[in-house]
Amino acid sequence: MTTLTETVQAAGTRDDLERCPLPDTYRAAHIRAQDTEMFTGVQDKDVRKSLHVGSVPMPEIAPDEVLIAVMASAINYNTVWSAMFEPLPTFGFLKHLAAQGGWHARHDQPHHVLGSDASGVVVRVGSAVQHWKPGDHVVVATAHINDQEPASHADGMMGEDQRAWGFETNFGGLADYAVARASQLLPKPAHLSWEEAACNPLCAGTAYRMLVSDRGARMKQGDTVLIWGASGGLGSYALQFVRNGGGTAIGVVSSPEKAATVRELGCDVVIDRTEIEQGDPGSLQRPDGWKRLGKAIRKAVGEDPHIVFEHVGKATFAASVFLARRGGTVVTCGSSTGYQHQFDNRYLWMKLKRIIGSHGANLQEQWETNRLISNGRIVPALSAVYGLDDAAEAARSVQTNQHIGKVGVLCLAPGPGLGITDPAARERIGTDRIELFRNAAGGGR
Known part of the structure; x- marks a missing residue:
């Protein structure tokens, strides 16, 4: 353990941290450029075979960046994509960024440190x-x-050079140290532990932009919202935003166990898609499946959805277009089951529906999301916690959809439950509520 690591874990002062030398290397979960073809022709692209934890060189920081001692991180599906080398190896992203020259050249390495969530201490x-x-x-x-692009000043997500940190950039959060731009930082909610705070930014911010922001579906009070994957990372935050905003949440899940969990979390209506599929997993890509699901929704709430929260992709997109009400909205941010969507366009144009593409969240949207988390209106979706040395196992649990909510990863935090600096706020909000997802999952790992 380095002097800097010891000082961070001992909650050293600013002067203490500045006096500590930076280590030459640090521990990180990473993929290797030499492995990009390892899954060619392989059906089960098991990320435990491609995601490594070991020492990598410490990078320098640019003038607009900070170095963070990462106390905890979390698994997102983009880490799974990276470790599967799909839809293409992320080393191409790093080379494209490095080609801009200057400080960007650091990102082109034979390793890619992954991770798009982190909580920690600026060092x-x-x-x-x-x-x-x-x-x-x-x-x-x-x-x-890139704050030097004009479009970024209207909306940070509209700049051509906008990138997903730890996916399209190097030096991400699944590590003992990480490099981030100052424009990415938010104050850690003081009532949360390191791992509870780390699991929120990507999924919560994405769901906020999709549903609440004026750049998304502009959800209003009373809206009925269909949420695919309601027990997952994105879906579990979407569920909270719908409930918090006075809407009716209809959650679709993939097993009776997940259905029970989502009911416990307060979802208004829960539909187990296996009951709709009736033994035919492809039925939701056909009209017979769409109509069965639509009938179940109308039976439960008496109307079609105003908004469909879509991130599953190929397996559900045609159903989403069909299910949204006349004049309704499908808002999409991903395609975990495939990017090539086929749908019946008659249901889109003749019923005046809209499809909105949404990606990430700009800093203002993230700040508003973090405010809601800090005042306890949105709680962490953390359901399980692994150590950094077991990051590949954590990613595998997400790859195989064995999780609910978010899967956290402890990095420099020596154990769970640390980093709470406002216990009074935690007590006021309620520990049981904060740990709702963890308790629903049976305590996690």
């Missing part, structure tokens, strides 16, 4: 950083923005 700041200093407790927003 170094670049010369141009204004609002953060060593010792600050932070969480990291996912959007890596």
Whole structure:
């Protein structure tokens, strides 16, 4: 253990942290460029075979960046994509970024440190950083923005050079240290532990933009919202935003066990898709499956959805277009089951529906999301916690859809439950409520 690591874990002061030398290497979950063809012709692209935990060189930080001692991180599906080398190896992203020259050249390495969520302690700041200093407790927003693009000043997500941190950039959060731009930082919610805080930014911010932001579906009170994958990372935050915003949440899950969990979490209506599929997993891509699901929704709530929260992709998109009401909205941010969607366009144009593409969240949207988390209106979706050395197992649990909510990863935090600096707020919000997902999952790992 390095002096800096010991100082971070001992909650050292700003002066203490600045006096500690940076280590030459650090522990990180990473993939290797030499392995990009390892899954060619392989049906089960098991990420435990491609995701490695070991030492990598410590990078320098640019003037607008900070170095963070990562206390905890979390698994997102983009880490699974990276470790499967699908839809294409992420080393291409790194080379494209490095080709811009200057500080960007650091990102082109024979390894890619993954991870798009993190909570931790700032240990170094670049010369141009204004609002953060060593010792600050932070969480990291996912959007890596070029603030010199004009479009970024209207909406950070609209810049051509916007990237997903830890997926399209190197030095991500599944590590003992991470590099992020100052424009990605948010204050860590003081009532949460490191792992509870780390699991929120990517999925919660994405769901906020999709549903609440004026760039998304603009959900209003009373809206009926169909949420695919309601027990997963994105879906579990969507469920909370719908409930918090006065809407009716209809959650679709993939097993009776997940259905029971989502009911416990307060979803208004829960539909087990296996009952709709009736032994035919492809039925939701055909009209007979769409109509069975639509009938179940109308029986439960008496109307069709105003909004369909879509991130599953090929397996559900045709159903989503069909199920949204006349004038309704399908908002999509991903395609975990495939990117090539086929749907009956008559249900889109003749019933005046809209499809909205949504990606990540800009800093303002992340700030609003973090505010809701900090005041306890949105709770962490953390259901299980692994150590960094077991990051590949954590990613495998997400790859095989064995999880609910979010799967956390402890990095420099020596154990779970640490980092809470406002226990009074935690007591006021309620520990049982904060740990709702963990309790629903039976305590997690």
